[in-house]
Amino acid sequence: MFPPRQIAGALRIIHFGRGLYTEFSSVGARLRGLGNRVEYASHWNGKGTPMKFGGIHLMGLPRPWTSESERTLLNNALEIAELSDQCGFDYVWGTEHHFLEEYSHASAPEIFLAACSQRTKNIRLAHGIIQTPPQINHPARIAERIAVLDLISNGRVEFGMGSGATTTELGGFLVPQEEKKAMQIEGMRVAVRMLVEDPFTGFEGKYVKVPPRNLVPKPLQKPHPPLWMACSRRESIIDAARLGLGALTFAFVSAAEARQWVKDYYATIENECEPLGYAVNPNFAIATPFLCDNDQKRAETAAVANYGFFVYAMGHYSFFGEHRPGKTDIWKEYTTNPKEPVSPEFIAQACVGTPEKLRQTLREYEDAGIDQVIAVRQVGRLSLDQQCDSLRLFSQEVMPEFKERDMANAPARADRRARISEKAMARKPKMQQSWGDAVIPSAGRH
Numbered sequence: 001m002f003p004p005r006q007i008a009g010a011l012r013i014i015h016f017g018r019g020l021y022t023e024f025s026s027v028g029a030r031l032r033g034l035g036n037r038v039e040y041a042s043h044w045n046g047k048g049t050p051m052k053f054g055g056i057h058l059m060g061l062p063r064p065w066t067s068e069s070e071r072t073l074l075n076n077a078l079e080i081a082e083l084s085d086q087c088g089f090d091y092v093w094g095t096e097h098h099f100l101e102e103y104s105h106a107s108a109p110e111i112f113l114a115a116c117s118q119r120t121k122n123i124r125l126a127h128g129i130i131q132t133p134p135q136i137n138h139p140a141r142i143a144e145r146i147a148v149l150d151l152i153s154n155g156r157v158e159f160g161m162g163s164g165a166t167t168t169e170l171g172g173f174l175v176p177q178e179e180k181k182a183m184q185i186e187g188m189r190v191a192v193r194m195l196v197e198d199p200f201t202g203f204e205g206k207y208v209k210v211p212p213r214n215l216v217p218k219p220l221q222k223p224h225p226p227l228w229m230a231c232s233r234r235e236s237i238i239d240a241a242r243l244g245l246g247a248l249t250f251a252f253v254s255a256a257e258a259r260q261w262v263k264d265y266y267a268t269i270e271n272e273c274e275p276l277g278y279a280v281n282p283n284f285a286i287a288t289p290f291l292c293d294n295d296q297k298r299a300e301t302a303a304v305a306n307y308g309f310f311v312y313a314m315g316h317y318s319f320f321g322e323h324r325p326g327k328t329d330i331w332k333e334y335t336t337n338p339k340e341p342v343s344p345e346f347i348a349q350a351c352v353g354t355p356e357k358l359r360q361t362l363r364e365y366e367d368a369g370i371d372q373v374i375a376v377r378q379v380g381r382l383s384l385d386q387q388c389d390s391l392r393l394f395s396q397e398v399m400p401e402f403k404e405r406d407m408a409n410a411p412a413r414a415d416r417r418a419r420i421s422e423k424a425m426a427r428k429p430k431m432q433q434s435w436g437d438a439v440i441p442s443a444g445r446h
Contacts, residue, residue: 052406053399054091054374055084056128056287059106060310062331062381070105076384078115080377083388085120087395088403091158092116093128093374098136098164099172101323102330103313110145117153125153128248128374129162129230132191133183134208136164136173139190143215147195150219157219160228160248161188166317183207192277195224202438212438223278228285237261237284241268244275244424246283248374254349255364258286262369266420273424280424282417283371289350290375291386292394296353300344303352306380308342309334315342351375355397362402 057077061069081092094109094116106112113125130142150157163184164170170180186205194200199214219225228246231237240247247265249258262284269282289307293299312334317323320339321330333339351358351373365373377387 052372052402053089054093054124054126054285054372055080055089055290055377056093056095056374057081057106057112057378058095058104058310058376060103060313060379061105062102062309063329073105073378074112076387077112077378078119079384080387080391081116081123082119083391085123087391088399089123089391089395091124091126091372091374092120093126093160095128096131096162096164098131098169099325100166100169100313100317101325101328103310103317110149113157114149114152117149117156123156124158125149125156126158126228127160128158128228129160131164131184132161132187133163133173133175133180134187134190135175135183137187139187139208140194140210140213140215142187142191143194146191146225147215147217147219150221150225151217155220155225157221157225158228158246159225160230160246162230168317168323179207189276192224192227195219196278199438226279226281226283227277228281228283234261234264237265238268241265242272242274244269244273244277244280244282246281246285248285248287250287252288252346252350253286255361255368255370258365258370259368266369270420270423273420274427274429275424278425278428280421282420284369285372285374286365286370287374287376289347289352289379290373290377290390291352291382292355292358292390292398294354294393296357299353300347302382302386303347303350304344306382307347307350307376308344309380310376311342311346312338312340315340355393358394358398359401362398366402366405 057080059073059077061073084092092113094112095104095106096109097104097106109127109130113127116123116125127146131137132139132142146157146159161184163180164175167177170177175183186207190203190205190208190210193203194210194213194215195218197215198218199212200210202212203210226246227244228248229236229240229243231240231247231249232251237247237249241264247261249261253261265284266282269280273280289303291299291303293302309331313330315321316328316330316333316339321328349361351361362373
């Protein structure tokens with residue numbers, strides 16, 4: 001059996017960045033007028049309903065492939081995102097991975113989310129995550145893409161950061177494992193400043209140097225879109241809270257296990273947070289296998305096979321695999337001669353089964369204080385019909401109860417958010433300008 005500890009480790013290492021430490025910075029006099037004001041466009045709808053349900057697109061694509069496989073994969077992702085918006089889901093999350101054949105073909109989430117922006121009306125468009133080490137994504141390019149996406153979506157963007165994990169992925173950009181966290185934080189710090197400062201006053205760090213420039217355009221949401229951090233264990237959740245970031249967790253844990261994480265997160269963000277950004281985002285989201293079906297056994301069988309491959313592929317890249325780019329067939333190995341069998345135990349505590357089963361599981365998550373449950377999508381060989389049928393059934397039979405309850409709780413959540421924001425922003429350190437006013441002489445060749 002694949003030990004639960006190793007399953008958890010695979011989930012933590014492959015998909016999301018781990019514990020983080022950062023230095024904080026703020027702009028000078030130009031930003032002091034912002035105070036504690038938070039203007040996140042469209043973060044609340046007209047009725048005041050807090051955000052609750054999301055879906056993250058892993059874009060897994062097991063072999064064998066045809067010339068149409070990847071186009072079909074992307075088109076299916078857009079179909080699911082559009083249906084999610086119609087069904088009342090609140091977030092669509094796009095992840096970023098590179099070179100992870102079969103496990104995740106999600107290499108350009110900014111393009112996917114931009115396409116989603118033109119096929120949806122209300123759903124939040126969330127980066128979960130952008131790999132922010134400067135050798136992977138330069139912070140100026142990150143900020144530009146975030147700002148433009150926020151404008152063309154009418155202020156629906158969420159900005160999550162991570163770093164990648166495995167040698168296959170990080171090594172492709174020559175990012176050292178031992179320095180990825182520091183690189184991630186430095187890149188994120190600069191990108192956020194560039195979204196806000198007018199003009200950006202420059203930065204000279206260990207991993208990136210950016211001279212004074214004024215980034216255009218600026219995002220619609222002020223001071224910037226809500227910020228998130230990928231988390232995989234308690235330590236990184238606490239780090240997210242200390243930075244004033246939403247905690248985007250991707251460890252398959254029960255509601256009982258998550259309860260203490262949520263408690264610690266909210267205690268820390270209220271009492272210890274020194275914000276990385278210029279507004280805080282008190283939010284705790286948890287991703288889970290997700291499949292709603294009127295037949296419990298059928299749902300579990302499909303989930304074990306397909307989410308099992310998801311876990312196995314993580315293990316391949318993290319623990320036991322020897323990957324030959326363009327040649328290794330992970331699906332064939334998984335289905336015929338797996339190096340490590342995958343235990344189905346993690347499905348029992350997930351959102352898999354009948355509407356009543358999901359209702360019960362979600363009530364437990366809700367009672368634990370979780371703000372958003374994120375359905376993990378496009379894994380293994382789950383078909384488009386399976387995923388769309390699951391969405392429709394869930395939205396008809398399960399979602400309304402939680403929407404009604406969230407609406408009733410909206411004033412209390414708004415009060416908590418305001419209280420946390422006021423305390424946290426008062427602790428944000430001030431930054432001295434490092435470059436002063438910049439004058440750039442005209443020069444160039446055409």
